[in-house]
Amino acid sequence: MLKIGLIGYGKAGQAVAGVLHDDPRFELCWIARRSGAPAELDIPVTTLDSASFGDWLDANPVDGIIDFSDVDSVHQYGEAVRQRGIMLVTAISGYPEATLDYIRDLGRNTRVLSSPNITLGINFLLLSSKILRRIAPFADVEIVEQHFRDKPEISGTARRIAEVLDVDRDHITSLRLGGIVGRHEVIFGFPYQTVRLIHDSIRREAFGTGAAFAMEQLARCEIGFHTLDELLLRVIRDELQEAAELTPPPAVRRDSSARAGRLPA
Numbered sequence: 001m002l003k004i005g006l007i008g009y010g011k012a013g014q015a016v017a018g019v020l021h022d023d024p025r026f027e028l029c030w031i032a033r034r035s036g037a038p039a040e041l042d043i044p045v046t047t048l049d050s051a052s053f054g055d056w057l058d059a060n061p062v063d064g065i066i067d068f069s070d071v072d073s074v075h076q077y078g079e080a081v082r083q084r085g086i087m088l089v090t091a092i093s094g095y096p097e098a099t100l101d102y103i104r105d106l107g108r109n110t111r112v113l114s115s116p117n118i119t120l121g122i123n124f125l126l127l128s129s130k131i132l133r134r135i136a137p138f139a140d141v142e143i144v145e146q147h148f149r150d151k152p153e154i155s156g157t158a159r160r161i162a163e164v165l166d167v168d169r170d171h172i173t174s175l176r177l178g179g180i181v182g183r184h185e186v187i188f189g190f191p192y193q194t195v196r197l198i199h200d201s202i203r204r205e206a207f208g209t210g211a212a213f214a215m216e217q218l219a220r221c222e223i224g225f226h227t228l229d230e231l232l233l234r235v236i237r238d239e240l241q242e243a244a245e246l247t248p249p250p251a252v253r254r255d256s257s258a259r260a261g262r263l264p265a
Contacts, residue, residue, distance in 0.1 A: 002026050002219060005062040007048060007077065008069030009033040012091075012204050016068055017041055019208025025216060030060050032077075034069075050076040057084060064089065064218070066211050071095050074103060082109045089214045091118035091207060093156030107225030113218050115228040116156030118210035122184060123228045125199045126164060127236075129186045130229075132195065133165050140189035141167050146175040147182050157184055164229075 004026050006017055013031075020028045021041055030044040032053070039045050046056050048069070057080055064087035067073060071092055081088050090103065093116040106112045115123070133141070143165075145158040158172045161184065182201035187194065201207075210228070217231040 002064055002215060003029050003062040004215065005030050005032065005057075005060070005065045007032045007065060007067045007073060009039055009045075010068070012207050013068040014040070015204035016066065016208040016211055017043075019205050019212060020066070023212050026212065029062050030056075032056075048073060048076055050080075053077050054080040054083070057086070063087060064215050066090075066215060067092060068207070068211075071099060074099065078102065078106055082106050085110045087111045087215065087218050089113045089115075089118070089211055089218060091115055091211060093117065094153055094159075095156070104225045107223070109223065111218050111221050111223055111226070113214050113226045113228060113231070115210075115214065116160050117182075117184075118214060118228060119199070119201060119206045120210050120213055120232070121199045121206070122157055122201075123210070123232050125184065125186065125197050126161060126229050127232060128197055129161060130164055132188055132197075136188065136190060139195075141165055141171060142187045142189070143167065143172045144175070144185040144187065145172065145183070146177060146180050148180055149176050149178045151176060155182070155184070157182075161186060 002025065004020055006013060006020065006028060009017065009031050017028060017031060017039065018041070020026050021043070028041070028043055030046060031039050032046050032048045034048055044060065053076065065077070065081060067088065067090040069092070071094060074090060087110060088106065090113070095103070095114070100114070103112060103114050117123070143158050143161050145155045147155060154169070154172055154174050158174070159169065162169055162172055181204065184199050186197045214228055214231065217235070218226060
């Protein structure tokens with residue numbers, strides 16, 4: 001059982017906490033939030049303070065930390081994580097490039113995973129999109145992202161999709177509508193046909209199942225910086241390898257005359 005600390009307790013963080021609390025593979029040991037206010041779960045809560053967070057980790061050790069807070073928090077706890085070799089899964093959307101560089105640098109000392117969207121479905125969509133782009137580099141590509149009304153910026157997930165597919169950001173269309181948690185659509189325009197890959201986030205608990213998968217897989221990795229699509233690809237590759245080993249080789253079809261020791265005329 002992995003001992004986990006959770007940083008961030010907004011709407012997504014609360015949903016993730018519930019998933020981790022109910023998952024027998026993990027023990028959710030504590031929650032760190034800026035306010036330090038109690039959580040709905042009966043779990044210790046601390047204030048995220050860079051001056052004292054190292055002492056908190058020493059008194060409340062964990063195997064890994066999952067971050068659902070904001071783009072600035074990693075600078076408050078990053079060095080404490082580095083010094084103690086604690087695994088880190090951060091699911092923040094919209095990191096500045098300098099902060100991403102810092103997170104990658106943490107990977108020199110511990111196991112780190114960063115994903116702007118930690119849901120399994122969106123990362124499978126990302127893998128599928130990469131494969132289709134490789135098969136048909138000539139296709140037109142457009143990205144449509146839809147989110148709740150108050151989300152101000154283009155989603156980090158849409159930017160990541162555009163980066164991976166080598167598409168300019170002016171090919172991203174953003175819609176803000178009430179009642180939508182999150183939807184991403186990648187549209188491939190071929191001659192005479194169209195392919196649409198769509199992922200809908202229905203409830204924020206999807207972030208929790210993705211974070212749990214990421215942490216479980218990260219525990220099997222070497223020290224370094226990792227991405228969720230990389231870990232998914234490894235699982236798929238292992239599954240294909242196992243299937244290949246279990247599949248008997250095709251039977252060799254032999255001519256009846258050869259079986260009788262005669263060459264065909």
